Amino acid sequence: MPTATATAPGQRRHAAYENWRPPVIGVSLLVPVGADCITVVDLQGMLMLPAGGVYDGQTPQEAGHRVLADPSGRLRLLRRVAVDSVQMRRRKVITHVMAAAPMTRGAVTGLVYRDPRATVRVMPTLQFLDQWPTGRTRLLVSLQALATGDTPCIEGGVVQAQVPSALGT
Template sequence: MVADLLGSITLPSGTVYDGQTPEQAAQEVLRGAPGGLPVLRRVALAWVQTRRRKVITHVLATTPLTREAVGRLSCRDPRAEVRVLPTMRVLKDLTEVGRLRALVALQALATGETAYIEGGVVHPSAPPALSQIP
């Protein structure tokens, strides 16, 4: 699933607020699934230290969804349309950062592991400082 925002393909995203889990945040980003978005598990965790703060991105996988089920979903951003597109098209259209997250997440989904990306570098496991993140 991707968000088509005025012709720009992105991975659906949103903020995880204090006291909220990434799975709860995902429910707010993509709405419309009967019973809520069927989150399977976190497949990637990426972080980058900016000048002011550390930005942490959780990439979650859902259980398989039909095109009909995806068609019922809507993004928090009303300008975006949730779409199912061929993987190669999505990878071509994503930014370099988005492409890395998507490829690493797909590999982690296939291997049953969680991938960790720090500042654009893929690591085999989470550093101790991130092992506390829910």
Template sequence: MPTATGTAPAPRPHALHENWKPPVVGVCLLLPVGSDCLAIADLEGLIMLPAGTVDDGQTPEHAAQAVLPGPRSHLLNLRHVAVHEVQARRRKVITHILAAATAMTYDTVTALQYRDPRAVLRAIPTLQFLDQAPLSTRARTLAALQALATGTTAHLRTGFVGAQPPSGPMP
């Protein structure tokens, strides 16, 4: 029976499984209604901020118009308030958050259409949304609301929130 002689090879450092696939890029809309509400998409009891995908070669601003198709969507004055990056196991997920620069009215919300016909757009109190939202959505929404109020753009990554994009690879 043959036996191995010599030393065993040194173990390789744990390689991260990053970016095997192209990133997934999405857009999310933060639409204040009045002074204390947000426009949300209600999909059969699942509430979320209106969201959609950003196709190759498409800007987040253009993709945002597709989230709320229809004649009134072009009236929204959207501003880029946050970028959220998450490194998933095999790809990066990037979400651009755009917000209406001015508060909407209840009538405007009910006149808009959502890209998914199963969902209904409605306005709910901001605190109620934050109570019901998952922790990651809550943090992203709070950072976006703060950026909207201060006129800045928030850059969020795992363990990082700031006004400037972080340099270097994601942890």
């Protein structure tokens, strides 16, 4: 017969909530501008890389084209450069970072972000790194992967050389 264990009054037992809901899968775009700038989105004062969701049956590449609309057709997504996976309390959040071919400042002004409240800007990479501490590791790993041709994975803040097959879509 199983034995019940009592907890002290006022103490709560915490059960692990890990992955009881399906993961949230998103895509983030790394669009270089020249040798020292990147394309960022300014959403009412919050700076970030252009990002969006990956829907069922959609590849990260297809989702990336939905994040930034380009009427001129100059935005070319090259490849996935990194995968960032974070275990939240109840579900895993997986972000595929897609790199685009370098663009000019003039071409970036024609890009339209999926959220009409945001503006697309060009910003020096080092300045953006200083203002975006939460995504610093993701951006640095993605820039290095773009230069080397690798596709690393960041799992819970730890950089791994290869993307685990469970995360690669």
